[in-house]
Amino acid sequence: MKLIVKDMDIATGDVQVVIVNEKDAHELDLHHMDRIVVRKNSKKTVAILDIAESKKAVSPGHIGLFEEVLDALNAKHGDEVSIDIADKPESVTYIKKKLDGKRLTPKELRVIVEDIVHNNLTDIELTSFVIAGYTRGMNMNEVAALTQAMAETGDRLKFNKYPIVDVHSIGGVPGNRTTMIIVPILVAAGCIVPKTSSRAITSPAGTADTMEVLCPVSLSASKLKKIIDDVGGFIIWGGAVNLAPADDKIIHVEHPLSIDAEGQMLASIMAKKASVGATHLLMEIPVGRGTKVGTTREAKHLGRHFAQLGHILGIKIKTIITDSSEPIGNGIGSVLEARDVLWTLKCHECAPQDLVKKSLWMAGILLEFSGKARKGKGYEMAHRLLATGAAYGAMTRIVEAQGGKMPEPEKLAPAQKTFVYRAQKTGKVRTLENSSIAKIARMAGAPIDPDAGIYLHKHCGDPVKKGEPIMTIYSRSQHKLSYAIRALKKLDGVIVA
Amino acid sequence: MKLIVKDMDIATGDVQVVIVNEKDAHELDLHHMDRIVVRKNSKKTVAILDIAESKKAVSPGHIGLFEEVLDALNAKHGDEVSIDIADKPESVTYIKKKLDGKRLTPKELRVIVEDIVHNNLTDIELTSFVIAGYTRGMNMNEVAALTQAMAETGDRLKFNKYPIVDVHSIGGVPGNRTTMIIVPILVAAGCIVPKTSSRAITSPAGTADTMEVLCPVSLSASKLKKIIDDVGGFIIWGGAVNLAPADDKIIHVEHPLSIDAEGQMLASIMAKKASVGATHLLMEIPVGRGTKVGTTREAKHLGRHFAQLGHILGIKIKTIITDSSEPIGNGIGSVLEARDVLWTLKCHECAPQDLVKKSLWMAGILLEFSGKARKGKGYEMAHRLLATGAAYGAMTRIVEAQGGKMPEPEKLAPAQKTFVYRAQKTGKVRTLENSSIAKIARMAGAPIDPDAGIYLHKHCGDPVKKGEPIMTIYSRSQHKLSYAIRALKKLDGVIVA
8 A cells, every 4th residue: 555654753762653543554454563664665564553543643645754764775765665464573473472381492592682772572562571581481501592682682702811800789788889999909919800880770879870980981892902902891782782782672671560580680681791792700699678579599590590501602700699788888969979989099098998898708719710819718808909099090091091080089070069967875886777768868969960879977877975976968059958958857778776 | 850841742542641841850759650740729639750951841940731620721832831749549558469469358459449540640650550460369258349440430220120131251262143142032031131241352243343334323311221121121232331341441452462361351251240230140151262262161160260250249240151263154354244144134045044043052051040931941932033033122121222223134245256265175164264264354455344245155064066156255455355365365265064
């Protein structure tokens, strides 16, 4: 059937959409969400059909094309195109197979991931895949195949070095900026550390946000290769390189339902490690109130799955389970966390001791694991690299290679509107609940305002006198500050007893 | 945040959609598919957020509104509106609960169904519900609660009569027009039969399509009430009355993946029976090559579930499993099937004997079941009502009450382009496969062209001589006819041995 193009002046940013009037749809026996081949002269593309009930949107005899379709066909308003029903992509058959509780082969998963990356699936089909994986589960071979498919359908960074060391934390603990201390220690020890990090999604700051206080974090693949050759490591935002692009599209479906399918979570994390060619990975699974993993039992279970997956993928993995019932470090929010990091690397008296110790411990494990330190000597080596300024030097080289300049920590000023929260009575700090602290910092403006956040004067177990400050909240506006104060009072996440 | 309205000139027909530029979305920490409250003066509405990556679609500071949102706010191009993040509907929590494999209460299912009917769920959320129901399964109490919720959130026809008799076939058998013979027999016997039927989706004709050859099938609720009072029965298209409207929206999600979740299928069928107040239902489950239910074992299982569900809902159900390995009747396609029905009701020599016998058998069961005939005397009574012309008279009254006029069957002319398929050798007709016959008839133009289809000169088991006609294909165009002939030759669904 021939139809006249209406330029809808809309871009979806992903899947291609066309709209026809319901009269034409009925005539052609087409349904909402059907796949349509649209042809103009020698060009053709496949799009998803939407049906207009009113003449106003798209009148009979016309077809509304979204930007992506206009571009693909090189078509414009008033052109004539022809349409036909298209075959469903092969992946729909495999999604159906998973829905019916069957195992998928690596080839089938690869076809599904390719269709995800190329925007060939509708929301209904993609959701079905994600939900099927969640409710039916995936075995470790399926997770490994999914991981490989996700890595292979994106860009890969190839460094031809060994060992390539990586560190990852499952997250949920505010202020947990160990990565920015561990990476320079490892680089100072001669390790290759191509660290890709995420930005904050539900937290006050991601490692990428905090690193961005010091230098650019969006760099090209060729630039990254040069940095590895020159410096040995970097800390960048993974979103800037096209690593495992299927992941974002899967998260886009999981987000509205707040589901976290274990198989997809494992694949999502490990695909990015595979993309940078990691050979040794330290995986931190924090456990405690308000973290992502609720109990030690679950953490052990997850750790075993990471190890199994690493084994199949040829990545050596060490898992540590950390008791993480309160934030690490004193600063919460990009600027405040960057300041903690710099104080730590400079061995300044303001360096938060919990952050220092945890970073040295983790760096020590990685030094031994990757063969840079003898068994039992990792912590000592990490400590020496920090104390001698070697780690600070490595971080300076990394920051400069990424196009930044190391500031004095004292120059990293938090936002100007402040509220000091003081102990209501004399006693001990009993609770600083992770998710409440995160919420308060976000209400104050983090992560959108990098200088907003919290500084913790006390940690759990510390004695306090009535009237002594427990935390200072920093915000750019009185408005946001008052939201944060309200959250603090409402959440019950800070308890002195 | 205040934004300037852009009229997108698009209607979705269901869920409300707004579009903002990605710059504003980032600033406001909003994500694709977030729910947004949009306010203009005292009016407000909740819509789903889409994000425009280009300025061309929606530039920063602007918000693109779809028709439904413009109407809800009484807003126009250039107006100022404010937006805020909205809470998720309660039903999302319950969908999550089902995703995690838990049982849902009647109240929870009711909330979900209400949100489905009111277009409050995104495709992702609705798909998650449907897929969760499919992969996690629902127990009979959940199915019953879903059925009741679907019936109660739509219109209901109340007739205050007893018994109200209904008949349903799971489908998949071309030409199976028993309903149009059973209903007038029952009406002639004094039963109340408010029969709602579907149009063809994947078949060459639905009962509603075939009835439409004789009279209008889209009637208002008040008109239907009057017909029941005056005549005692009708045969209409269910889609014209707003019975169980959630069903269409659920099917819209199942369609792209060709899934048929048993729980939702049970609820979908039974909700419509509950909506018309049926008290006695005869359920036919056809079994045979190319039908929906593959084996007798599955059919028995499904029959038990229907009976259990009927018990909970207070609807008496009798299930029959029929051996349905070939089409019933000779005509396939609306006009050809209507002609078979009229020949049968007139006891004409052209009446297909398989259709006559099956209809009398099923009508007999219902006459006994509803108490109109004594046990063992149903078939006899049905036969008498047919032979005396009482059923024909009842059908005439029904057709006229619906606004039509009974034609002479000979006046029901099939389409003019024909192809006669003849036996290639002498032998017996071995196979007339349901889904192949359906496909050939659809290729010839059914159900869009009501006069297109097939006339079967032979049935399975009939002896044929070489060159004798097995079927005639009717089509409006040589083009469609050639498609049908190609399908006939390719499908191997008609075998003589």
